[in-house]
Amino acid sequence: MTTAVVDTLTMLDRKLRHLRRAPGELLGVTLTPVTMVVVVGYLLNKAITMPGNANYLDFMMAGAGAQVGLGCFGTSAISVADDLRNGLVDRFRSLPVHRIPVLLAQTLSDLALTGVGMALAGAVGWLLGWRIHTGLLPALAGFALLLALTFLLSWFGVLAGLVVHSMSAVNSLSGLVLVVGSFLSSAFVPLSSLPGWLRPVAEWSPISTVVTATRQLWGNPVANTGDSLAITHPAAAALATIAFLIIAVVPLSARLYRTASEKSR
Amino acid sequence: MDTIIETHGLRKRFPGHEALRGIDLQVPAGTVFGLLGHNGAGKTTTVRILATLLRADGGQARVAGHDVASDPLSARRHIGLAGQYAAVDGQLTGRENLVLLGRLTRLSPRDARARAVELLAQFDLTAAADRLAGMYSGGMRRRLDLACCLVHRPSVLFLDEPSAGLDPASRQLLWAEIRAQVDAGTTVLLTTQYLEEADQLADRIAVLAAGEVVAEGTPDQLKRDVGGEWLEVSLATPADLPYAWSVLAPLRPKDRDAAEGRLSVPLSDGMSTVAAAAVALRDAGLEIADFAIRRPSLDDVYFSLTGPTSQGAQL
Incomplete structure (x- = not known):
């Protein structure tokens, strides 16, 4: 057990050195959400009418946080595919190191990246007038939920990198996930504005439940209608779906980590 | 002499083709064993199975006394692997690459740093130690790669086409380093398409063709067998x-x-x-x-064993 902890910290140190040397990754996960905050939340603010005359900037900030997390799908998918391609996965696998620490380090470093990205997006939002209307603890709880979502998305990125291999395919997939994840959820629009048949998917998406719960924690407008559990108890629904998906995706990734490297020749 | 690498009837099938059709090898400890063959002969597949990266479909393989299928973790403590391309982390410096592998092979932080300094000196990389490995030349990356797989002083070293893409001077350096490792007691199994390399380095050679060992022996024996x-x-x-x-x-x-x-x-x-x-x-x-x-050169041996079709494939 202690060797697994040492391995994880060692690999995490490697990923954090990468992050320090490639600030582009931070730009990659921060640029789209910050642009959304500035363009949609600020410039188009008056053009968007929210139910109950709620302020759109206040509504969308939790969604922008989730979008930073969505960007981590791409960063982890790309870095896993890159390690596979350049033979580092083979090297790690030829050492007496377990599989999970290698992958866990990737997702943990994504959390660090996301933390900085959310702070940046939050600072921009704050400058433009967004406010948290509750206290310190609910504010932190909101960020913690967003980080839990990021952790899940990053594991899905690991899985995608292991399945897809090809760098260009991974890039396209990451772009697709960012757009679909952002807009097939309540991140930037109230669920009621989505086509009816998509409603259940969007409602139960952990992105929607996390964003809704975060809005409640921050005292920002929620703008949800409906009586499904995902809407009435978003925090519980979010934690349950995230836990369920993590339990599914981690062992699957660990398994694929072996076979992906076998197939890379 | 002790046999340190041993395979019996090793088989591996990939979708569409049979990569290994029953490979038997015995490698005595402290020697250099060459696997010679053209692309697709099964050299890399054999090495990947021995290095625990790939599971065989049939047969057994033992490395340093550990079955690679049932106890890969124990086998990994004794092996070092340098693949066909230099597997170094380009976003870390040479020193950081070595410290990383030292830590992953259970050295304490202090020992990992000391071992890195030692290997950097040994591979003539001290001056470049704190530059990103991504900025290294091809030869430097190869040297760092070899240093990386020596961090934990493995008793068995797998080198898959170690001199592919190296200029003649770097190749000479690499050969000297391989000989130094063997003098220090390491067993080396290397694959190569260069007959000269096998002749220069290997104590024994197995010639692979289409997943089978078609000849095995010392370079001299092979040359004698093939033609008068x-x-x-x-x-x-x-x-x-x-x-x-x-x-x-x-x-x-x-x-x-x-x-x-x-x-x-x-x-x-x-x-x-x-x-x-x-x-x-x-x-x-x-x-x-x-x-x-x-006497016939190893080229003559190689072509006479693997036949004219493979000779065509080489060109």
Whole structure:
């Protein structure tokens, strides 16, 4: 057990050195959400009418946080595919190191990246007038939920990198996930504005439940209608779906980590 | 001598083709074993199974006393692997790469740093230690790669086409380093397409073709098995060649090269053929520039074993 902890910290140190040397990754996960905050939340603010005359900037900030997390799908998918391609996965696998620490380090470093990205997006939002209307603890709880979502998305990125291999395919997939994840959820629009048949998917998406719960924690407008559990108890629904998906995706990734490297020749 | 790498009937099938059709190998500890073959012969597959990266479909493989299928973690403590391309982290410095592997192979932070300094010096990378490995030249990356797989002092080293893409000077350095490792007691299993490399480095060679070992032995044995030795006679005056040919006719000379004034006589009768040829040439009063016994090169061995189709594939 202690060797697994040492391995994880060692690999995490490697990923954090990468992050320090490639600030582009931070730009990659921060640029789209910050642009959304500035363009949609600020410039188009008056053009968007929210139910109950709620302020759109206040509504969308939790969604922008989730979008930073969505960007981590791409960063982890790309870095896993890159390690596979350049033979580092083979090297790690030829050492007496377990599989999970290698992958866990990737997702943990994504959390660090996301933390900085959310702070940046939050600072921009704050400058433009967004406010948290509750206290310190609910504010932190909101960020913690967003980080839990990021952790899940990053594991899905690991899985995608292991399945897809090809760098260009991974890039396209990451772009697709960012757009679909952002807009097939309540991140930037109230669920009621989505086509009816998509409603259940969007409602139960952990992105929607996390964003809704975060809005409640921050005292920002929620703008949800409906009586499904995902809407009435978003925090519980979010934690349950995230836990369920993590339990599914981690062992699957660990398994694929072996076979992906076998197939890379 | 102890056998440190051992395989019995190793088989591996990939969708669409059978990569290994029953490989038996025994590698004595402290020697260099060469796997020689062209692309697709099964060299890399064999190495990947031995390095615990790939599971065989049939047969057994033991490395340093551990079964690679049932106890890969124990086997990994004893092996170092350098793949076909330099697997170094380009976003870390040379030193950081080595410290990382030291930590992953259970060295304490202090020992990992000390080992890194030692290996950087050994591989002539001290001056570049704190530059990103991504900025290294191809030869430097290869050296760092080899240093990386030596961090935990493995007793068995797998080198998959170690000199692919290296310039001649870097190749000489690499060979010297491999010999130094063997002198220190390491067992090396290397794959190569370069016959010269196998001849230079390997104590024993297995020639692989289409997933099977088609020949095995010392380089000398292989050369002897594949074709007999021959006597090569070069005349001081090339114009004397027809006369020399007629003088040696009873010994059935085979090839002649009129421009160089050179002919060959197969040593069908061993040393008596040499003696008979020497006497015949002296009695005829011919002036000889060179008189030597030649043996087939490993190229001859390789092509005669793997057949003309594989020879075509090489070109």
